[in-house]
Structure formats: structure tokens, C-alpha cells
Amino acid sequence: IAKVVVHVASERELQQTGSPHSEVSIFLQYVDVDSAKRALELFDGRWFAGRQVNAQLYDPDAYRVLTSADTMVYMP
DSSP states (O other), rough: OOOEEEEEEEEEHHHHHHHHHOOOOEEEEEESHHHHHHHHHHHHHHHEEEEEEEEOOHHHHHHHTTTSTTEEEEEO
């Protein structure tokens, strides 16, 4: 893993989605495509803390927009 970014949804984002739960997205940047694909196979559909993990490859341009928000927590 090259980088981990945790995004905690703001109150405004929660209102837009209508979700009663706090929404957390965790982005993992891998050093190569094969590692990312293996992680996708490993994590997608698993359960963590009573919630099912939805793992997916993410569009890099959408990621750049999202990570510019002030709700990001960077974990080097």
C-alpha cells in the first residue's frame, strides 16, 4: 500500500444522501494494479464491525476532487 486516505462524510453530504449512518470511505492506493486487484477480491463483500465492505476500483479524477475536501484524514 502506497497511501491510505480516510474520508468522513460531512453533515451536508449525509443530508444529500439521506443516510442515517455516518459514512466513511477509505481509499487505498497500491503500488501496482495487480496488488489493487488482489485487495479488491479479498475485501469486497467481507464484513467489518457489522457492516459489509463494498470494495471497488475508483476513478482517479473523482478521487482527486474528493481528496481536495477538508473532510479528509491523511495517513502516510
